[in-house]
Amino acid sequence: MSVTYTASLPVSEDTVVFVSALLHAERRRLGTRAGTRSLGCYRQAILVLRWLLDGTRITQLAIDNEVSRSTGYAYLHEGLSVIADQAPGLSSVLLAAKMAGYAHVNIDGTLIETDRSRTPGPTPGVDLWWSGKHANHGGNVQVITAPDGWPL
Template identity: 55%
Template sequence: MVPYTATLDVDQATVWHLSALLNAERRRRGTRTGTRSLTCYKQAVLILRWFRDDTAIEALARDNHISRATGYRYIDEGVDVLADQAPDLYEVLEHARLVPQDPLILDGKLFPSDRSAEPGPTGKSDLWYSGHKHRHGGNIQFLSDARGEPLWVSEVEPGSTADITAARLHVFPLLHKAMAGGVVTLADSGYEGAGVGVRTPIKRPPQVDEHRWHVDDRAHNRLLRGLRCIGERAMAVLTGRWRVLRHTTMSPSKIGSIVQAALALTNIEKQNR
């Protein structure tokens, strides 16, 4: 083993913010002073190293002279504490309703994971395998603003779940109510049939040649796609900053909490700028 010095490119204010959240969680649990292997500050650094650099938990545990099991427990605790700070869908939609702004953008993303052999509903394929993306992972629905800033992320659904099915479970119950208040949402063709207020591309009738298709319909689709594609930046913001999101080796059922925690970290960094 060769020791070396490294620098974590995370603001000191973010470390202290997370440290305060961990301290509050320890008080809530009634943890006695001096009974933990790491201080809240050192645990915060460990958690941020995992999120930022996707450092192996075994390496994090070794660097901090703790067991592998303790390392996993500290990471799980940090994920849960941060996920609790993630924006609530009701709050996001209420703000969009009260503060006039450009349309929201709804989309879904498959976050890759290791193979999970849990059988799907038909028994012919794995539950967490996406036939559309041809890989295992978890389906996360998200809302972003017109600038591509992430606003909200959902709980995880298995990779075999279609976007519109996941949206019906996690988004539409509240989104449809917000639409009555004037909130407009843009989405891709995968959300066709979502209902009033969700703008999706107009589907060209199969008997109509593309060049003979009405110019208004073509213009509508080009404009919608031009606006909607900006929403893809939201997930690029998260996966670009927090490398642990690019592939998880944990249970795919934890993907939702991990992505919510990453969104909370992104918001904390914005507040501390």
């Protein structure tokens, strides 16, 4: 037995609409026919934002949206990809910093630890997702900022 409840997502409607528009553009680019997806772009955007903001497990997201877990993962990764595609490339960031007159930029990063990503590397016994510094598996996320710390 389960209990149904309502919840609010701590994000503006504009954010959901923005992500939804990105998903809609991606579906157009792929030639996805209308009505062939279990979720519309708006509901898919909410799925992605719930995962990002609340860390809701994919199994729960799939149940809440009445899709399979594999479809939930596909929707999540499609959403993450369209959001990530909005980030500028390294050369664009460095050019913008130069044009803004910055004498330097800062680079900082963090390891997001995981126990689910393992990929053998070219050297036997060395895993591509292993961080020797942190002695754990994970993804390295980095950001380039202006001298005042504002992300570029």
